[in-house]
Amino acid sequence: MIASAPASPELKAFIRTLTERAERLKKERVDPSVDNMLKITGEGRKAALDMRLIDPSAATDQESKIDLAVSHIVKIWNATHAGRSTQLVFSDLSTPDPERFNVYDDVRSKLVKAGVPAHEIAFIHDAETDTAKKVLFDAVNAGRVRVLLGSTERMGAGTNVQKRLVALHHLDAPWRPPDIEQREGRIMRQGNANKEVQIFRYVTEGSFDAYMWQTLETKARFIQQVMRGETSVRSAEDLESGALTYAEIKAIASGNPAVVEKIKIDTEIRKLDQLRAVHANQQRHIRWAIRDLPRQIVEEKQHLADIEVDIATRNAAESPEFSMTVGHRVFSGKGARESAANALTGAILSWRDDQTIRPRGTFRGFQILSRGKSGGFGTVQEEERIPHLFVRGHATYTANLNATNPVGTVQSIEHTLRNLDKLAAEQRSGVARIEKELADYQSQADRPFEHEERLKGLLARQAEINALLDLDKGDQQGADSAPDLKEEPDPARAAPAVPLGRAEVAKMAEAYMRTSGTAIREMPIAQRTPPQTGSVIGRAVAKDEAYVAFATAANSFFIVASSSLGRDVQIGERVSLQFHQGRACVDNGHGRGR
Secondary structure (H helix, E strand, C coil), X not given: CEEEECCCHHHHHHHHHHHHHHHXXXXXXXXXXXXXXXXXXXXXXXXXXXXXXXXXXXXCCCCCHHHHHHHHHHHHHHHCCCCXXXXXXXXXXXXXXXXXXXXXXXXXXXXXXXXXXHHHEEEHXXXXXXXXXXXXXXXXXXXXXXXXXXXXXXXXXXXXXXCCEEEEEECCCCCCHHHHHHXXXXXXXXXXXXXXXXXXXXXXXXXXXXXXXXXXXXXXXXXXXXXXXXXXXXXXXXXXXXXXXXXXXXXXXXXXXXXXXXXXXXXXXXXXXXXXXXXHHHHXXXXXXXXXXXXXXXXXXXXXXXXXXXXXXXXXXXXXXXXEEECCEEEECXXXXXXXXXXXXXXXXXXXXXXCCEEEEEECCEEEEEECCCCCCCCCCHHHCCCEEEEECCCEEXXXXXXXXXXXXXXXXXXHHXXXXXXXXXXXXXXXXXXXXXXXXXXXXXXXXXXXXXXXXXXHHHHHHHXXXXXXXXXXXXXXXXCCXXXXXXXCCCCCCCCCXXXXXXXXXXXXXXXXXXXXXXCCCEECCCCCCEEEEEEEEEECCCEEEEEECCCEEEEEEHHHCXXXXXCCCEEEEEEECCEEEECCCCCCEC
């Protein structure tokens, strides 16, 4: 929950001086060692915590947010006395210092005055060693120390005191969202015996506090989008910066409610800008698919027709007697299978260095072909250089050469032919699937972005607020106006002026693998790094002018530069790639398949 306290007259007057200093920095040349925006921001944040951090003699007759925090801590301390519940208090802007006023000592003295025993209050800064920290943490978990004060740096990761924690108090706002996660991660974790906990954020009205907390929320959402790879904003403020801009300080000093409105609008614009870019990418992919899928349908139907002709050829040549031709010799009759197997395997192995596809024999109306296996660019052992084996009718199919068991080679060829019926059924399903994809894409094409009017309205209001707050272009925190989708070039009518890039090709690859059935739908798709050397067989699943993505086994794909491939590769084409020093080229001697 947020607890707010009114700003004192001294604080309001001090913030006005900060505005004057910021304006001087903007208009005059001031030595950074004398004054700078980081110094102004730091003093403004300290003043919001307690004016005595700026002026030790500042009046204390008005209730501050420190008093408000003490009141909540005491109330919870009393209410949870039976269970010995504990509380954490965070402050980064003022840490224990015996030489000057600090918030830690002020909080402790007020707690003791309200009835909390001094021995139940501790500072994390008093535990200098690991042993001392363990003793302190044990005391908090046991309920002997019930209020522990500390900074994010000292009381963040590694502080395991969650067992009895019931409340956490943010006396100030850190600059980075990860600091909030570190703080609240102390209480929101396993091992806490309390099912419900309270988290307080204390704000001094009309100070830097409200703006700091709103900025933290905006940054946190933006970082989450970046981590998920969802954001599309083309520019963003420095998330690690510790200084506000002149315009922000001026707006805070004026108490202008437009400051909070601006942050909310900037956040919503970022969200809608990201959604709009996703929509644009989807439409671009849809147009690409509508252009490419008809070609795939024609090719897949032709491949199906080839398989069906090959099934007819196989059936017409069916005979109870085995017969195979190897070279110019026909093997039939008793013992023909073993003799043909030995002859075929021997012929193929004798040509293992031939990198071209050559016919070695015939079987049931089909050619039997082989091609020697390239050693790539590395050293390949002799026993690994087993040639590739193919069965060709109207289409070409792969089989396996068994160098140690020649009969196994013949059995693989026979299995390839028996499998044609299953292959045809799968091909029919594939054609139907692609035709449905095309119809679905056609129904989705040219759909407008559903939040377009809302985004335009927000951008107009953002411009009004920026003008109202005197924010120049460099001070803007929102996303730039997204380009009109109508102005986006249509890939179906004109090629893009520049390549889409690796990230876009990766998205297209995942989409193609999902919709084409290349990937197992229940499993995630992963992008992996291409090999440095060797041979890989893959299917082209996405491309632009600069890159091509190839799908491999186990729901994975990799992306390579198209400039090194040696020829144009079509989507859906299955090719053998040879790698040398990370560069890929198409092995043109390998038979194409689909």
